[in-house]
Amino acid sequence: YGEYDYIDPDAPSTTSLIYRLLCAWDKSAIDEDIAENLYAGLATDTGFFKYSNTTAETFELAKELVELGAKPNWTYVNFAERESINKIRLISKVLETLTLHEDGLVAGITIFDRFFKETGCEYADSEGLVNYPRSLEGVEVAYAIIEKPEEKVWKVSLRSKGKVDVAKIAEELGGGGHKYASGCKIKANSYEEAMDLLLKAIKRGLEREGLIKYAVGQKA
Structure with a gap:
């Protein structure tokens, strides 16, 4: 600032x-x-x-x-309307990773570093791909988690359709933004660890809005 x-x-x-x-x-x-x-x-x-x-x-x-x-x-x-053939190939690979969570309230994609090498794309080509999971019916929170090996982090983009404040989710993970679009970087030793941290934060966001409830004794 x-x-x-x-x-x-x-x-x-x-x-x-x-x-x-x-x-x-x-x-x-x-x-x-x-x-x-x-x-x-x-x-x-x-x-x-x-x-x-x-x-x-x-x-x-x-x-x-x-x-x-x-x-x-x-x-x-x-x-x-200016997508390259390489970008379309990247999208194809990324959509194969599309995953739903929390009975379809959450959807996300993973963009591994190898996808860029395999398709000849640049990191910038991942811009906007989070809108694919966001477009699914019933989804309230969408994410794209992108491998950044040179920084030893996973970069996350979060999107909301309005019921969930994704800025609060991103802030929990050291990032920020606004209610509808936010982001953060997660330092983790593995993809599995990064996903665990991300999904737990998203679940807490859903719980804050009363969209899900945990059983007694269960923690996000």
């Missing part, structure tokens, strides 16, 4: 904060390129306006950015 922090946990995207600041300073400085970049951030952070962080403010901001020159179709095509 810097000397001054501008934080709004209810904002749909960081780009909305940037837009507010630009408008306060000089709205006329927002040219077509700036509008396009702000729109791209807003669209991707809200899952192209389908996530639960999409609000009336989101659409009002999108409207203003389009009026300033942003092109919705160009943004969607260039951000959502």
